[in-house]
Amino acid sequence: MLKKGSKLYSILTGTCPRCQKESMYQDKNLLHLSNIIKMKENCSHCGLKYQIEPSFFYGAMYVSYGLNVAIGILTFIIVFQFDRSMLTSFISIMVVLILSFPLVMRLSRNIYINLFVSYKPDLKS
Numbered sequence: 001m002l003k004k005g006s007k008l009y010s011i012l013t014g015t016c017p018r019c020q021k022e023s024m025y026q027d028k029n030l031l032h033l034s035n036i037i038k039m040k041e042n043c044s045h046c047g048l049k050y051q052i053e054p055s056f057f058y059g060a061m062y063v064s065y066g067l068n069v070a071i072g073i074l075t076f077i078i079v080f081q082f083d084r085s086m087l088t089s090f091i092s093i094m095v096v097l098i099l100s101f102p103l104v105m106r107l108s109r110n111i112y113i114n115l116f117v118s119y120k121p122d123l124k125s
């Protein structure tokens with residue numbers, strides 16, 4: 001289902017969007033919170049510079065915002081089915097957003113760089 005060459009593969013695995021041969025991150029583990037956004041400078045296979053321009057990944061904040069809103073709405077819909085209290089929904093949304101924070105940080109960066117770089121496995125720079 002998840003085959004190499006699709007943007008979804010690069011987004012979900014955090015691999016280089018151009019060659020998809022190696023991870024863009026120095027530390028693959030999401031639980032090492034201090035290393036979440038530490039990325040390599042270049043891809044060692046195709047040479048793609050991940051920081052395309054200075055402060056490139058600031059744009060990932062907009063993607064992150066969208067993801068967080070989607071997660072919040074989804075959590076609200078699920079929790080509201082079981083308990084019609086607004087306070088419970090609010091607390092649930094906060095807990096889910098805090099727990100999903102490392103994943104959202106990575107996913108938003110992966111989605112953002114995949115908007116600009118396409119899969120070209122033979123390209124060397």
Ligand SMILES: [Zn+2]
Nearest residue numbers: 016019043046
């Ligand atoms: Zn690469």
